[in-house]
Amino acid sequence: MSPNPHQTIHTGGLTALEQELALASFGSGAHDLAQTRGMLVGDDAQASPHGADAAAQAVSKAAATLDAVEAAIADAAHAATAAHAADTSSAAWNGADAGHDYPSASHSGAHAPAADPRAPHTPPPGYDPANPHLAAWNAHLASVRARNALALPLRGCGRLTRAAGLVLEAVGLRLAVGAEVMIELPPGSSLPMAEAEVVGFAGDKLFLMPTTEVAGLLPGARVWPLESAPIADPMSGAKRLPVGWGLLGRVLDASGRPLDGLGALNAEADAPLTAPVINPLNREPIHKVLDVGVRAINALLTVGRGQRMGLFAGSGVGKSVLLGTMARATSAEVIVIGLIGERGREVKEFIEQILGVEGLARSVVVAAPADVSPLLRMQAAAYTTTLAEYFRDQGKHVLLLMDSLTRYAMAQREIALAIGEPPATKGYPPSVFAKLPALVERTGNGPEGGGSITAFYTVLTEGDDQQDPIADSARAILDGHIVLSRTLAEAGHYPAIDIEASISRAMTALIDEPHLNRTRAFKQMLSRYQRNRDLINVGAYVSGRDAVLDRAIALYPRIEAFLQQGFRETANYEQSVEMLGALIGNAQGNGQGART
Numbered sequence: 001m002s003p004n005p006h007q008t009i010h011t012g013g014l015t016a017l018e019q020e021l022a023l024a025s026f027g028s029g030a031h032d033l034a035q036t037r038g039m040l041v042g043d044d045a046q047a048s049p050h051g052a053d054a055a056a057q058a059v060s061k062a063a064a065t066l067d068a069v070e071a072a073i074a075d076a077a078h079a080a081t082a083a084h085a086a087d088t089s090s091a092a093w094n095g096a097d098a099g100h101d102y103p104s105a106s107h108s109g110a111h112a113p114a115a116d117p118r119a120p121h122t123p124p125p126g127y128d129p130a131n132p133h134l135a136a137w138n139a140h141l142a143s144v145r146a147r148n149a150l151a152l153p154l155r156g157c158g159r160l161t162r163a164a165g166l167v168l169e170a171v172g173l174r175l176a177v178g179a180e181v182m183i184e185l186p187p188g189s190s191l192p193m194a195e196a197e198v199v200g201f202a203g204d205k206l207f208l209m210p211t212t213e214v215a216g217l218l219p220g221a222r223v224w225p226l227e228s229a230p231i232a233d234p235m236s237g238a239k240r241l242p243v244g245w246g247l248l249g250r251v252l253d254a255s256g257r258p259l260d261g262l263g264a265l266n267a268e269a270d271a272p273l274t275a276p277v278i279n280p281l282n283r284e285p286i287h288k289v290l291d292v293g294v295r296a297i298n299a300l301l302t303v304g305r306g307q308r309m310g311l312f313a314g315s316g317v318g319k320s321v322l323l324g325t326m327a328r329a330t331s332a333e334v335i336v337i338g339l340i341g342e343r344g345r346e347v348k349e350f351i352e353q354i355l356g357v358e359g360l361a362r363s364v365v366v367a368a369p370a371d372v373s374p375l376l377r378m379q380a381a382a383y384t385t386t387l388a389e390y391f392r393d394q395g396k397h398v399l400l401l402m403d404s405l406t407r408y409a410m411a412q413r414e415i416a417l418a419i420g421e422p423p424a425t426k427g428y429p430p431s432v433f434a435k436l437p438a439l440v441e442r443t444g445n446g447p448e449g450g451g452s453i454t455a456f457y458t459v460l461t462e463g464d465d466q467q468d469p470i471a472d473s474a475r476a477i478l479d480g481h482i483v484l485s486r487t488l489a490e491a492g493h494y495p496a497i498d499i500e501a502s503i504s505r506a507m508t509a510l511i512d513e514p515h516l517n518r519t520r521a522f523k524q525m526l527s528r529y530q531r532n533r534d535l536i537n538v539g540a541y542v543s544g545r546d547a548v549l550d551r552a553i554a555l556y557p558r559i560e561a562f563l564q565q566g567f568r569e570t571a572n573y574e575q576s577v578e579m580l581g582a583l584i585g586n587a588q589g590n591g592q593g594a595r596t
């Protein structure tokens, strides 16, 4: 029998083989149907008695199953306890009625076809609803559809084949990089399932990196994909984390779960961890000053709204204190702080002692200390940026403080090396140098008239080595850098900003001419003094030889006092500029014309 509906099939025209096939397809039900409707019976059965019997026997089991399923559907439709099954089957019926706009002989039977309502059929040419043969097909299809509707969706799972170092390998799944999976853990483990993310693949092997504890993982453990993204909206399946005004004053982990024990989050929305690239021509230029509350920066290294700065320093020279001061004293409306890869103890210390209650009140802190998975450390950096983007998109001026960018790069290095990327400069694989600008470019100004994200990223210069590859790369992608000097810190000069080595590239567009002249004069004096410091100290310099140096020597105590700022002291932009004017003199104007 040919299932081609274009052909009108007459019983008498069936060959023996076609009859066998028809019977094999419809089972004994078809046989009965044919008998009662005068189809296939009589001469057909006689023409091929052996074929018909064999087929009828072979399929009678299948037909019984089908009947059972149909009975189950009918039961389920009426059973209050089987609500889900009832829903599914009745949906199938409704769908069938909506989907079939042509009369079907099978409607006279007990079962209706469960056509997909989204794809309504149109009768093909030559379709004859009265043809019992087609009616039998329809009836059969209807029961198969109904059975399908009851079946649970299949969820494929893969198997773990290797766990070495940070990376796990699984086979049997075809998932995109970035997809999340769950891995079964043996009973009695602290977690029922371990979570992991696909970080790469090779042939049919997937490389997974766990984001939770994996102690107890067994060879061959099953790996299930989490819900994958529907094709229509690829972003809808991406990981989304909470954002909103309710998060102010809260301390969260890399997955947006509260760490502060203050109860559930009052998040308004959730947002994906990645953001579309902003067209550089649509970004508002940096032309307004952001008050950061630190005198030396406000006056000599003025930062604009939407500027991205690096804070370059070795360990223990006052990065955290400086960031804390900015968070407490800035004129930005919202502060988002990412503590990435630092010591766990430092997180508490930073929040309680440096940031304080007033600083925290208008901040959101995301913390991923050094002991969490490198994936989570990277995720925390992305989440911090997502939070800042949310507030910027609401028209707010945001200050993003990330401590540290180096630890973010190190996390990416751990992942990349673990999945076999070759190391390049100082063990950093090339992907690290691609990830840094991708993260940093998300901050900055939005479109004209909107909000801004001014960002400070700390960059660790191990052994105070300014040539570290991450420091080098960061210097190239940021709009300025503030260098903290160990020599100054050791001398008790805080904040230990090395003014000569630091620069704010947006500064000339932010401040007026008199202010600019004063900063030049200040830096000149400072630099002249530093270069001659030894001569001056041993008394080898005779005053009168160099007018600038003479002035620098005279002003040096005031210069030092200007640059130093106590732990709890804050200095707003106006005060800072005024103080600079008072120090350098009024010859070049009063410097109050900056665009704030």
Ligand SMILES: Nc1ncnc2c1ncn2[C@@H]1O[C@H](COP(=O)(O)OP(=O)(O)OP(=O)(O)O)[C@@H](O)[C@H]1O
Pocket: 313, 314, 315, 316, 317, 318, 319, 320, 321, 322, 494, 495, 565, 566, 567
């Ligand atoms: N403005 C300041 N006034 C007085 N002391 C300061 C100031 N800034 C920093 N310090 C001192 O420097 C110490 C180290 O500062 P901080 O913790 O900020 O350094 P860090 O660079 O963040 O260190 P780490 O590399 O360990 O994170 C502080 O404990 C404090 O004693």
Ligand SMILES: [Mg+2]
Pocket: 319, 320, 321, 346, 403
């Ligand atoms: Mg610190």
